[in-house]
Amino acid sequence: MLSALDRITGEISNDLAIIREENQKSAESLRTIGISGENATSVLERKLESVHYGHSSLIISPDNIVTAAAPVTFSGLIGTDLSYQPETSFANERQEPVISNIFYLEEGFYGISISYPIFSEGDEYLGYTDVTIRPEEFFRPVIGPFTEQTGYEVFILQTDGMTVYATNEFEVGKNFLTDPIYDIPEMRNVSHAVLENEDGTVTYTFWDKNSNRQVPRQAIWDTLSLDNQEWRVAVVRNLEEAEKQKGAEDQELGSDNLNASLTNLTQFVQDAAIFARTTGQESACAAFNNLSGPYVSGDRYIFAYTMNSTTLALPYQQGLLGKDRPDLFDMNGFSIMPALIDTAGQGGGFMYGVYPNPDQDFQNQLKIYYVEPVDSDWFIGSGLYIPWIQAEFGSEEIDALISRVRQAVRHADLVGKEQAIMDFNDLNQSFADGGSYIFAYGYDGTTLALPHQPELIGTNRMNLTDVYGVPIITQEVRAAERGGGFVYVVYYNPDSGNNELKLCYVLPAGEDWFVGSGIYLGRGLT
Template sequence: MRGIKILLCLLIVYLLLVMAGAEQNNAVNDSRHQDMKNLIGKISDEITSGLEDVERANEKSAKTFSNGTLEGEYVSTVLNDKVSAIPFAHSSLVILPSGLVTAAAPAEYQNLVGMSLNDTAVITANKKKRPVLSDIFLLTEGFYGVSLSYPIFSPEKNYLGYTDLTFRPEEFLRQYIIPAVEQSRYDIMILQPNGLIVYETNEEEIGRDAISDPLYAEPTLHQAAINITSQRAGTSSYQFWNQNWNKKVPREAIWDTLEFDGQQWRIVVISDIGDSEPVKNLKINITTEKTEDLNSSILSLTEYMENATDYAKNHGKKEVLSVFNNQSGPFVTGDRYIFAYDMNGTALALPFQQGFIGKNRMNLTDVNGFSILPAMIDRASDGGGYLYFVYPNPAENYTPMLKLFQVKPVDDSWFIGSGIYIPQIQASISPQNLSDLNTRVKKAAMHADDIGKEKAIADFNDINGTYADGGDYIFAYGYDGTTLALPHQPELIGTNRSDYTDQFGCQIIRMEIDAAKRGGGYVYVVYGNPDTKKNELKLCYVTPAGDDWLVGSGIYTGQNLDG
């Protein structure tokens, strides 16, 4: 009898502990849910404010055109001013009710003038005759855009057409979402009700269809996508790769809907709610070398890459990729591992992020917006080379760190790479500084469009002028590598620098030309800072200024790399 009483007491204690644990878990869940909902509200407010700024700029230009002047130099100047004033702006058009384009900015889109457009965004804007935020759509350059339109009415209220502003969703949304992710460690995505992804923390997923894409075919994830797209707000749990893409875990999504000018965006905040067994062979066992002598490390990296390239060329591709993907294999050593991609950007080997294997990553960008795969493919296509960007370090809980990479082609269809983490150099740039950089460069390009190439280059080279302001100076190069503007190094004007490399072997002029030819983008360089007279890491932004030349500027990190 006494034994039964003891067992009953133990059972009661156990039940009390279970209930206490359940209450504690519920409290934790409630707190996390509230944090996620608060984050959704904050992001929604910030995005709405940003879209309202664009709409005001559109409204101002639309009222300017209400007198019926919808083409010509004056209209182009108004559009240019609008685009240059908005850091994330891609282009702006004036379109008649028939779909005919009568004006376009910047200058590289003048070829659209005279064309009749009949895509969904144009048809919808002309049909609604009110401000419309379009669905995401594929731009001619191969990346995705969103257009915000505003109607043009005459004083007599006759509809004349509309003007718009098109932007890449990641360039607009990154300024709000990246800081939120860094502070909260949640993943954030934005979906249209039709399932198309407008933004994802893993930016290479932008433009995918969350309902039909094979990437999201896992049953619980597919059901979550259906729930999110069909319901204005809610909560859903599913199983998927974690934020680092190195293991599958239970995840929870909470979402709500932002509405703006006829468009609905589901704002989704995602949290890991548990952990599962890591994917086979993914045991993190590397440590980051605190690099003191980069030159010595580069020599070591070069030898390592030569051995990997020889191995790849002398063995079957299937065997090679199996070895490169093996964390315990001969090519994982210290803080180094080999990755591999095909020339279309599909991941073939990533030993610490095997969730990406077989996935196309052409839209992958780092925390500052640098387009990773196009730059690596350019270097591999040129026979190999070096480049920098920020990438997660698996030895440091996948913390993004600056890394110097080398890539080399195996054959015409695929390439390999590896790199050196440089944790002592902080390369993350604030959204405001990135915005200021974009604005600075776009205004320089607009200046060239307004007054002509020759006069603009003279202005850029004027050491006492507004375009040569210390480290914020504007530079310019021809697509053949000819130096057109470099105000703090006038002795280089007119010289060809297409083969110039920085102190760590990066062919920075070629990279800037390649980025400009793709429509513009970021490039990391190590270059002399005219303010400090030291070589520093610099994030440059470049954009086309015409058919055969570019303009750019940069942000110095203030961190000396002279040793």
């Protein structure tokens, strides 16, 4: 949950930073042309073209008067005195970037103003320009896919208790401390715990809209602070099903049992593919989506997608049927959908990913997928969850991994391919630091850098698979060809001498080769 929380707050911060940057650009333009008139309006219109979730943009004078507005539907606000809005006065008082509190706007909805000050070329304060967002439109693209994949809920609070966003969007604009829907002693205690502490974890009981009753829940939260604003961002999960399944994560299987399970998985998917080719897409997907049918049993089920990522079968998440999921990624940043499509396009096979287990309260767990194309237009797959493997890598580890690979690319740019490869293979250099070593391959599979296995340098390993049949180099090549990304493999760890689960990150280093590195989990799958 903590890694997921870090990822959500990171994405929100990035989206806010984009708006801040566009606000800054428009403020620079307004330095010379002034804060009113057609030219000023044109600046606002161009800004909104670059901000996907911007609802409107205004220019406010130091005396709180609207001097320009975009789009044209908001031009009627020009000349309006907004002095009655504390958020407007606050932005003018601060004369610096401000993310406002949530408040009821002149436009007739709850919104947030993200503002940036405007100064003349002589550094005279002229007012500010903003982008107004509706919380539902701004946060839903980040939080919606997460809640759909995990079953978890998310809420965002101001420190005064106002709800900035919640998975149940009915709660937006309500106050955790005063609204009647939270007026039970336990919820009041939760509210104070979250609002009075920058981070923490709390267990409580609250109404669950899916089961229509009170259920035990756990919330973990952190604080996002930016531009005079402080939000508590929390992830919530239902503990009831997790308790029922308690002990599953400690389950241990021998390699023989795992291999037997993978054999059964392969047969299950292959039989389903034959059924799909025989009956056709519509009938087959109806069967795959039937929760009482032969293709759904606990955490074993058939999913189906078109080759362009449209969902055809997903029995436990049928709200996603018909929707495109090209950006589906897991909690560690691995792009699941492109890898599924690549695997299917190559005739099918195995791959790893982390995905919510419907049989264990949609907790994220490591999963070995087996995928097979039905024809050139669509594919199916299923997976084997590995609940005893904790596959959540820390955000600091992942950030360090990305930085390490980017540094290797910069080094190659600086010294050239030939010298860089020599440096990557030099055990006396930092590029070959134990399990954090840099590897390099040509797009044809030729081994260029592998410092702890020098005997393999120069060999072609395109057909290399790990102990569970996952094509290692092929996946890395495909990820690099897409511009870079993450890949899971089971591979030799020079620090331990064992084959271990590894999260790799790869980037293209030139037209015909790529570099990468990885984080080892510290154990294999058995």
